[in-house]
Amino acid sequence: MSVEEHARRQAAAMERNGCWPGHSPWVRSAMTALPRHVFTPDTVWTWDGHAWEPLTRSVDEKRWAAAVYQGPFDATVTQLEGGLPSSSLSCPSVVADMLDSLRLDPGHRVLELGTGTGWNAALLAHRAGPGVVTSVEVDLHLAAEAERRLAAAGLVVAVHVGDGAAGWLQGSPFDRVIATYAVEEVPWAWVEQTRPGGRIVTPWGRLGHVALTVADDGASAEGWVQGLGMFMPARGVEQGLELHRVRERHPCGPKDAVFGRAAAGLADASLLFALRVLLPDVRVSTDRGAAAATAWLHDAHSSWACLTDHPDGRTTVERGGPRHLHEEIAGAWEQWEQAGRPSLYDFGMTRTEHEQWIWSEVDGVRRRWEPTLAPRPVPGAAA
Template structure:
């Protein structure tokens, strides 16, 4: 390992400590990271955002920059694949990887199914945990990524079975599994994942743009229930269209158009930037909408869009008040205020007090209590391709 790469890895490890990113109740996670270098699973070409587009960074020509991106920071992903200008695979940010592994509660000897192999790093970490008496099977939709992962895992001497296929179907030939983990976001949990878990087994998965959940399969195998464990956003299932709001920007959606509607705002908009629980509630209520915030000398400003045709901007004025301008078929800040008020009316529930219930015919996120809390039903998916 070069001195630069070793220095970057050491600084990255120290940053993980400074951010308290190592799970205290799962010391095996840090041990697995130490034994499984991230750079060994990074391709020779990775991608960097230059402010306008993703540009290639090659290890052979810019090794220092390559090492910097591989070991950027606890909350930074490393983009490893671009398709039509959009990231479609990455080495996930290490703090999220560590948190999800902690949520999975894997043990030596477990049989684990992973959906979304990528470059193989996460599967290698799991293989380190389950040891020689366990088994890790990983399913990857991209043949090119799967072949690269197989090479990486072989060089790292990690015994992982990599299968090329649609992760929606799981991997029935190795079921039942003790644990199932998905490394990409789904809008609806495939029932096959739960069918292929043993009763009492755990499933960890990212839900849309929300965060990741951990759910346990009931003894009767007819449902799974669990809690939200983390807030990070993930790339989507390859078989699902990429949400328009994550492809297009506010500027692209507005396209210079004048607003259709202008009005004052009768509330402090600062929580749009400072209250993570409100951010979660808005994301739950309006999953197809994206907003960003910034501050100037007057206060917080927000830009909202749906990636298609509707947009809104909310501006704090010099006198402390605020104003919104909205355009397109949907008045998005009106929708924000409706969702904001509903969240307050139901007790301003913390993001950490949200759970999920999964059955074969119904899936929903609930607030506070699985039986009496307000429910947000997940959309029914289209039939998965064979």
Template sequence: MTDPVHRPEQAAVRGLLRAVDEALDGPVPREWKEAVAAVPRHRFLPDRIWLENNEGGYGPCDLPTDHQRWFEAAYADAPVITQVNDGQAPADPADAWPSASAPSIVVRMLRDLDVRPGMNVLEIGTGTGWNAALLAHRLGPRHVTSVEIDSDVSEQAWASLNATGLDVDLICGDGSLGWPHRSPYERIISTCSVRRVPWAWIEQTRPGGIILTPWDNPLLCWGLLKLTVERDRAQGRFSPHSAFMLMRNQRHDLRIFRDVVRDDHVPKESATTLPPWNITGDHWEARFALGLRLGDVWTAWEDEPDVDGVAARLWIATTDARSWAAVDHDGEQHDHFTVWQHGPRRLWDEIEAAHHWWEQHDRPTPDRFGLTVTENSQWAWLDRPTCPARALDHKESR
């Protein structure tokens, strides 16, 4: 007979699984339904989480004082912020990243990882520990190793995993190095995004094994990459799902006016008919393609800059902060925009060329792109590995 104490929890799990069913392109596989039911998500969240407020930012929600709202957030198919700005409250809401991914994304990745009982799996980025717990329920004892770089986060995850009795080997360390002591692995799954796939992951995966990781590019953090490991390389395709926090040792903390634009810069003026919003905002597929094509280019949008006759400005810069461009919209014309460019690269010219390339190739979506990784290099391709997607007239900044 059902214990009445657990009825709210069971009802919440059933509601969550229905929501995940709707979000996926097919029903939740039976084995993962069983795992989600056996490993309740709320047991892996801290007493304080951060939820959106009515002011465009985030505010704390504490279990002891706001139990109902906290519990509802735990079983919504939505990400939950358990830590903001790597442990510091953000001054800007844009600096807040979810620490607990939406359950539909978690289940999608676990389904795509294609694991079976007895496989050895390495997880990069333990986070709350819920993902590792689901894997441990599916694979059995001593088959899941998880690496977390943040000591406070790893302690919280260890406590949650220990309370459930699930056997996960949890290490506090740099996930980009993998964990060679338990290798080789049949599967590696990352819960943080990368701009370059660490070669250590490939070295620690059996030939024929799979690496699944979220993808990030300075132009757009979006997409999943699924690689199959071969003896001297790994190769696979992207899919258009999810955005995850970037691996800490691959981040660039850049600001336009602090790091890039200087008073003594004298930019070259030109004009364009390509609207700046066509390569930013909700144009996800164009931005994904341009990000792969250009590699080390990022953008920042500025509304109402303090410039006469300019209603909005799109900034473009390289991650080495040596080149930049700005595209101005006067608020009225929609077929003519002023362009300013400075540095050794003409970034807006590159953007226009890359956008033209994308249109010439029938506006390819992320699933038409793939990536090949070798020990010394990695390159994106379109449709097949012999068709590089990267522009060949410049090198990526390191």
């Protein structure tokens, strides 16, 4: 199958899964005109279960194309640093969702943080027009390659080498700001460099993305969670040990513990987001196997747990390390339920110059959420 055929199959899969945004038809047009593979480096990386394996287009184009176009919900790793992924082409469904959330119009001045391969900048330029998109990339090599690809595609985008957290003051104010990497705290520079009424779209905490609107007085930015997805962190952020490495360092301890809930319940996107807020260092993944559902928990450093559902209704726990992650998860789960089980789209974020917080709003009541603490009502919020 040719690269072009892979691209067409992925576009069809996006259609079947409802991934093309109905309110932003330009996204599909842009992705068709500027296909993903045009902005993909010659070598990409795939996980073979034990290590990252390079796939080079000039050596095996069929496997390379399959890795570039795995599916609507699959990212393609394009760079390793220290043995871990440091840059990728985000999964196309998330790219489409974030571009839709940006509410981009022709002529808007756009700041992109994290140029990567240049594909997202190309899509932005396709919509906004020539000479109005500025992209900042911390990696000199990535920036140079992206600039080359953008020029080859006939697109006028200003690519600069710099720290994305600082934005790009020389070009401000911008109408739209979009980041392609996850941040724990939205840099205040991004708010300062966005005009009042402008929009900032960024992944938060490697789990979901938010769209913030800058207030008329420029003193804050606020908005709702837009979707759930995994993202690369900013460069220099400790990525921690992967699950299998945590398990190697901390072998299995007790095996006879029983978890009071089904592991399958941890697949709920709204619950996952609430857990991410309450337990920011605990990572959760689930697998609905043929025999039983399992959920893996780890803190990237010291502790892990595996929850397994059984046909008799029990859910057992295996774990290693000093923390009892299953008990922490159970407590946070209870807090989410006591708060009214807010959905993913009931959550939002507020950013001021000195503070950032996550809130949820259910039935007109807004609650502020803090790590490891039960959500509490916000003074002055609607009752």
